[in-house]
Amino acid sequence: MRAGVTLAVVVWVLLGAMPMGLAAPGKGNPAAGQKLYLESCQNCHGPSGKGDSEMAAYLTPAPANLTSKATQEKTDAQLRKVIQEGRPGTAMTGYAAAFDEEKLDDIIAYIRSLKP
Numbered sequence: 001m002r003a004g005v006t007l008a009v010v011v012w013v014l015l016g017a018m019p020m021g022l023a024a025p026g027k028g029n030p031a032a033g034q035k036l037y038l039e040s041c042q043n044c045h046g047p048s049g050k051g052d053s054e055m056a057a058y059l060t061p062a063p064a065n066l067t068s069k070a071t072q073e074k075t076d077a078q079l080r081k082v083i084q085e086g087r088p089g090t091a092m093t094g095y096a097a098a099f100d101e102e103k104l105d106d107i108i109a110y111i112r113s114l115k116p
């Protein structure tokens with residue numbers, strides 16, 4: 001009986017730990033990130049991240065095309081910094097107050113999943 005319980009716990013722990021292990025090194029959840037993106041970012045960056053929103057026509061500089069090589073070549077740390085602090089002199093404001101570390105990971109995972 002006790003062995004059965006121990007085995008159940010071991011299996012449970014292994015199964016629980018596996019998705020996290022597989023998700024490494026990008027620890028964010030792109031599906032959760034997409035939800036945040038659609039709520040907070042698509043107004044400017046467009047529904048698929050290409051910077052092709054209606055707002056774009058009114059903004060100088062225009063919102064970045066997040067699928068571009070220029071953005072995708074940046075490190076996660078660089079993207080995180082822009083999202084947290086914004087970019088002075090542009091419409092890109094900082095989201096440090098809105099997103100905790102986990103949400104930032106999710107959004108960055110979503111940005112990484114965007115295709116040109």
Ligand code: HEC
Nearest residue numbers: 040041044061062063064070071079082083090091092095
């Ligand atoms: C009000 C419009 C607006 C909103 C909303 C907005 N952005 Fe931006 N974003 C911009 C502009 C403008 C830039 C600067 C483009 C430039 O520097 O040429 C920018 C730049 C960026 C960059 C830097 C890209 C690069 O290659 O340097 C990232 C990453 C980014 N935004 C992500 C986000 C995310 C994630 C959200 C939602 C949480 C968001 N933005 C919401 C307008 C916006």
